[in-house]
Amino acid sequence: MDVNQFKERYVKKFEEMYAFDYKEGSIREQFLTLGYLIKNMYAPEWRQTSDTYLENKSKQVFYFSMEFLPGTMLKSNLLNLGLLDTVSDGLKELGLNLDEVATGEMDPALGNGGLGRLAACFMDSIASNGLAGHGNGIRYQYGLFKQKFIDGNQIELPENWLRNGNVWEVRRENKAVTVRFGGHVTLDEDENGVKRPEYHNTMNILAVPYDTAQVGYDNGVVNNLRLWSAEIPYGEEYLYPTDEARDQVKQITEYLYPDDSNYEGRMLRLKQEYFFSSAGVQSIIRYYKKMDLDWSFFPDKIAMHINDTHPTLVIPELMRILMDEEGLSWEQAWEITKKTVSYTNHTILQEALERWPVDMIAQLLPRIYQIIVEINRRHIEKKIPLYGEDLTYRTAIIDHGQIQMANLAIIGSHSINGVAKLHTDILMNQTLHDFYLMYPNKFNNKTNGVTMRRWVQISNPGLTALLDDVIGTKWKKAPNELVVLKAFANDKDVLKRLDEVKLNNKKKFAKYVQEEMGITIDPTAIFDVQIKRLHAYKRQLLNVLHILDRYSFIKENPNTDIPKRVFIFGAKAAPSYHYAKQIIKLINEVANMINNDDSINDLIKVVFVENYGVSLAELIIPAADISEQISLAGKEASGTSNMKLMANGALTLATMDGATVEIHDYVGKDYIYIFGMTNDEVQTLNENRTYHSRHLYETNPRINKVLNMLVDGSIPNTEEIGQDIFDSLVKYNDEYYLLQDFDSYIEAHKRADTDFKDRMKWNKKALMNIANAGPFSADYTIHRYADEIWKMKPGEENILLQPEA
Ligand code: CR1
Structure with a gap:
């Protein structure tokens, strides 16, 4: 497409959409026109990419993440399609300006911080490296709160990023799946004597996917980011007669939890986690069946990666479907699950390690709970003879009435990686040392990257x-x-x-x-x-x-x-x-x-x-x-x-x-x-217990002077917080050693x-x-994930590997 062709198509598209002259359009209308035009342009490649994957039975990775922070997509799509200059020049000739038009797009803040942004960089690199890989997450109605300062205080406002619609997404109602919550489950024997679960009184939620193209850089590859939205199943509206009942459904995908390093223990969060994990696994299974292959080939065709522990329920959910719906034995299902799933740990902060009360999982997900109990039982039974009771019990999934999600993620996967060398070392030598002794080969490092x-x-x-x-x-x-x-x-x-x-x-x-x-x-x-x-x-x-x-x-x-x-x-x-x-x-x-x-x-x-x-x-x-x-x-x-x-x-x-x-x-x-x-120095200081921040405050004149400013009225309007912050540093011994590092x-x-x-x-x-x-560059990081964890090669004609006996 050259500049003139672009201009022609743009003007035509604008008139089709708004029925008046483009020169009178608002920024928002100009942006939307451009967005739809670009979407039309990559649509054939999008479809073709997915056809090719199916035809070639390519191995595909599904990146499960509770958060994606893609940023605005206009320019990145243009860049990757090789159209940035053409469009910029064309708009200029039409009397418009690309930078201005770009401000018509909302920035989808569907993540908290580094973890969500990393997922977005990875999507870009997976497509740009020519790898068959897709994202799986939640289409939050409201993204991370909008921050305002009032009198210097943070105020949180709702971020209604969808209020003007979203050009990039495609609603795929025909690909919806049902996710079940609550009720109870009985195990009944079928005519062959196989125990089959029967679900009673469950709450059924329709998971509707919204797909967004992930355009690769100058390579014709267009992958998919699939975000799920919760709805009342068609024909079941009568089950939700009140606003309150309907709200319960809507709520599931309404808000992104705004804590990045604090574990949030609410029921709703657990619902979110199961909702997108289950929907993702179900749609992958449906897809796999189209390939018409034996189940034993599943790990050769599908990799499921879990971004931190939030999607860990992928593990029992995959087990559930393979056994309960597809009739595989526990052993077969377990082999497949472990070979399919891999896990990234993103933090060693204790408060961020997810633990769910047993009662909560048992009540919300009765069948999943049974499966977790059984995974745990078999783990303990198998490992005690090898590692003794102490170590084995320290690795239990269920402990003190809590389900330890990281433990489930490690036991139910074939790979766990940290996100930088030092972090991985700390995981192996400290945080997850017991697991490292048990499964040294599962541990590996994948230092983060950015696009x-x-x-x-x-x-x-x-x-x-x-x-x-x-x-x-x-x-x-x-x-x-x-x-x-x-x-x-x-x-x-x-x-x-x-x-x-x-x-x-x-x-x-x-x-x-x-x-x-x-x-x-x-x-x-x-x-x-x-x-x-x-x-x-x-x-x-x-x-x-x-x-x-x-x-x-x-x-x-x-x-x-x-x-x-x-x-x-x-x-x-x-x-x-x-x-x-x-x-x-x-x-x-x-x-x-x-x-x-x-x-x-x-x-x-x-x-x-x-x-x-x-x-x-x-x-x-x-x-x-x-x-x-x-x-x-x-x-x-x-x-x-x-x-x-x-x-x-x-x-x-x-x-x-x-x-x-x-x-x-x-x-x-x-x-x-x-x-x-x-x-190492921090560790030593921790072990020796010789740190006394008050001593530094009293003996280091520079520190003394600065800390006094927090409490002596030097800084206006900080009376109370100044004292609290001062206390955290002096009275409560400065947990993060600020004063120790101050001079250097x-x-x-x-x-x-x-x-x-x-x-x-x-x-x-x-x-x-x-x-x-x-x-x-995330391109290299993704190359290493593909090579060492997912066992995938770009554009590879996937050859069937013989499944292990
Ligand atoms: C870490 O704090 C890291 C990102 C992405 C964050 C940050 O150091 O760069 O992950 N962890 O790996 C996190 O959000 C819930 O944990």
Whole structure:
């Protein structure tokens, strides 16, 4: 399609849809027109991809995830279809602007943070790597809450992302399945003496799929993201005569749970988990039957991956269907299940490990409960002779009246992986050590990755053009080619151009901050960015302590020559996470105080953007100079903003935690600012029990001064929260060791100040970060998942493997 053809089709489409001239269309109408037009264009490839998979009986992976955070899809679809320039030029000739039209799209916030965004990057990479793989999740009516600040406090508003419809999705009513809840189950013998379950008085919910195309990059592959919505089954409306009864159904897919690191124990959450797990498994089974193969080939054709433990019920659900509906024996079903399912762990935080009360599962899912009990019984029986009682019971699925979802996920799958080397080591040596002794071969590492298409090509066109010009375009298909850039590390011209690209991106963000927040920031200042969920372990508070320290230094030394800094925060706190919300209030009040203090010559500004999400990340990341990755070592499983920021030329200022350890190893110590305790040092401090934060408060004058600011009225409107936060650090012994790492953190920032003054030195460091970002492309991560866990090859004509006897 050339520019003229595009223009013609666009104008025609607009008139068909709205029956008036496109020039009078609203942004929303222009966006919708473009969206439908693009959908028409990939529809044949979408259909063809799925036909090919069926014809070739290709092995396919289904990625089960409670969350997907895809971001807006207009530009990513255009990019992947190779139409970005054509459409951008065509619109221009029609007097329209692609960037403006793109604002007509809502950003679907169907996830909390890293876990959901990772799932979206993986969808993009699976299709772009030419792999047959699809997502399976929930079509929440409301995404993650919209964050507002009122008097500096976080307020949560509903995010009605579907209110104007969604161009990309296709409702497939004819593919709906029924998911059963509640009631009770009896096991009756059939004529052959086989026990068959009979369900009584169940509540039947219709799961209706909405499919969204996942367009691969320049390869003609279009996979599927299937999100399920709960409805009353047709013909059963009479069973739901009241609003309340109907609400119970609607509720199942109404809200995304807004906690990312807290286990939420409500019945509704459990319903959600079973709902999309069961619907997904049922539709996969129906599909497999179309291939007309023996059940023993199932694991050769289907892989089911569970993103954290939220979809763990896939395991007993697959067992249930294979036995109860397809008549397989327990042993056959168990072999198939284990070979089909694999599991990723995303956190070692105890409070995030899912445990459901036995009663809850027994009541909501009686048949599934029976199967879990039996899996547990057989596990214990088989392992005691091999590992003894102590170890075996520590790995039990049912313990103290609770179902341990991680234990079920490990026992019922063939692979468990962590998301960065350090995280996987901690899983093997500590958190899941008993399981590691039992199943050493199941454990493996898959360091996270990010898609460079969204995070460089789409969000940073300036850098993309520079790279294309300097190193050619190979990096777009093979991100490791970015390493070629190293050859230009001392090339003044390239470094200067890099500087200009960054400055432009900073100007763009500064404009947003001016318009949306009324804060003026200087684009030549250091843009120091921390963007991630608000959580105590991520230590946004340490960042604040540094800001206060710097502020008081400048007040006392107004003529200092340190470079200007803009501290940029983006973070949502779980609505029930009181402490995190206090930190938000504190940051906002500190921002107010500093931004309005004329005596410091704008040497510091603090910008806390409202409603941080994928779209804002696309604006902030290309503008960042410093990437703050300052979690307590051992706590951040991987982090993924670290990778996006690095790829956009920000310098990482970090503890040795999560994937930042690997970033350090690739980029080299001269191009990163490392501070603080290592994981081993944290462990030692934990074991010795010698940490006394009050002692540090009393003996370290710098710490003393900054902490006093929290309670002596220096910061307006923080009386109560200032005291609470102070107490968490001094009275309750500073759980995340902020004060222990404080001095080295300040030191690291000083080094950054000095380096920034030498522009060429700084730009060289930025360049080295970009050049070393290739290994963190999700394309490589997905390649390793496919190769080592899912046993899949791109476009492979799948040859039937002989099933094991
Ligand atoms: C981790 O906290 C990681 C993402 C994706 C998060 C973060 O470090 O990058 O997963 N874990 O792997 C999470 O959300 C529920 O757990």
